[in-house]
Amino acid sequence: MPKSAKPVVFLMADDDPDDRLLINEAFKESLLCNSLYFVEDGVELLDYLHHEGKYADRQASPTPDLILLDLNMPRKDGREALAEIKNDSRLRYIPVVVLTTSKAEEDIMRSYDIGAASYITKPVTFDGLVEAIKGLGQYWVQIVRLPVREN
Amino acid sequence: MKYTSQTITILTAEDDPDDCVLVQDAFRESGQNDQLYFVEDGIQLMQYLRRQDSYAAPQAAPRPDLILLDLNMPRKDGRESLAEIKADPNLRGIPVVVLTTSSAEEDVLRTYDLGAAGYITKPDTFQRLVEIVKGLKRYWFEVVELFHADDASYGLESYARPCASD
Numbered sequence: 116m117p118k119s120a121k122p123v124v125f126l127m128a129d130d131d132p133d134d135r136l137l138i139n140e141a142f143k144e145s146l147l148c149n150s151l152y153f154v155e156d157g158v159e160l161l162d163y164l165h166h167e168g169k170y171a172d173r174q175a176s177p178t179p180d181l182i183l184l185d186l187n188m189p190r191k192d193g194r195e196a197l198a199e200i201k202n203d204s205r206l207r208y209i210p211v212v213v214l215t216t217s218k219a220e221e222d223i224m225r226s227y228d229i230g231a232a233s234y235i236t237k238p239v240t241f242d243g244l245v246e247a248i249k250g251l252g253q254y255w256v257q258i259v260r261l262p263v264r265e266n
Numbered sequence: 267m268k269y270t271s272q273t274i275t276i277l278t279a280e281d282d283p284d285d286c287v288l289v290q291d292a293f294r295e296s297g298q299n300d301q302l303y304f305v306e307d308g309i310q311l312m313q314y315l316r317r318q319d320s321y322a323a324p325q326a327a328p329r330p331d332l333i334l335l336d337l338n339m340p341r342k343d344g345r346e347s348l349a350e351i352k353a354d355p356n357l358r359g360i361p362v363v364v365l366t367t368s369s370a371e372e373d374v375l376r377t378y379d380l381g382a383a384g385y386i387t388k389p390d391t392f393q394r395l396v397e398i399v400k401g402l403k404r405y406w407f408e409v410v411e412l413f414h415a416d417d418a419s420y421g422l423e424s425y426a427r428p429c430a431s432d
């Protein structure tokens with residue numbers, strides 16, 4: 116059973132402010148008492164993971180235990196960001212869960228192919244989203260062990 | 267696409283027969299008609315996935331939706347098998363969840379590094395195992411979307427699946 120001494124740190128990359136708000140609410144609703152951080156696109160995500168620029172402070176921007184990744188984002192999209200993370204020997208141990216509106220078989224296949232740990236289609240209703248986040252939280256927080264982060 | 271009413275196929279690689287029985291019982295206890303397959307080591311696992319030798323017959327080795335992988339097995343262990351699965355373009359889309367007695371941090375880190383989609387330490391009690399199986403099934407088959415490869419692109423032989431997806 117995983118030790119829950121430290122809260123699990125989630126990092127969500129999503130360019131849509133409404134979606135970020137909904138995810139935040141769904142986390143609260145599902146009683147996931149864990150830390151949730153946000154970035155708005157793939158460039159910010161990689162900056163965050165590399166502790167660059169405005170993410171240099173590791174206390175304020177802790178390395179996540181799990182990444183939630185939207186696929187369609189400006190500047191650098193989720194597919195590119197995922198490929199970069201999974202090709203980086205210092206980052207690839209972090210599980211990446213795709214959370215997107217896309218239901219395209221090709222996106223599902225490609226995401227798993229480049230190393231997504233799982234692929235979730237955003238439910239259309241808030242209740243559906245809360246259920247999904249509950250299932251996600253139960254699995255990643257209560258059932259599995261995550262690697263111990265370095266910082 | 268989610269398996270609310272469909273049969274779920276799970277392949278467990280586990281060398282300990284007692285643990286196989288426990289896993290089987292825990293799935294039975296958690297309800298629904300899952301199709302469970304077992305292999306005893308990494309060699310058998312790769313033969314199953316590639317439909318070789320005793321797994322070559324049609325329907326002998328349906329593509330699993332999820333693989334549960336023990337780490338310490340004879341002949342070829344879980345770490346080697348995981349690396350092989352994730353290096354094979356036909357297989358790497360299948361999520362692999364490690365289920366092991368090892369709680370070594372190094373194993374946790376290394377298996378995620380190799381592409382595991384979860385690391386579960388075998389619990390002490392059967393009741394906890396049932397809870398784990400329930401949560402595992404809820405996540406993978408109600409929350410997550412899995413990719414259903416058509417069988418032409420999977421394994422060496424193509425064959426007609428009993429229930430074609432989509």
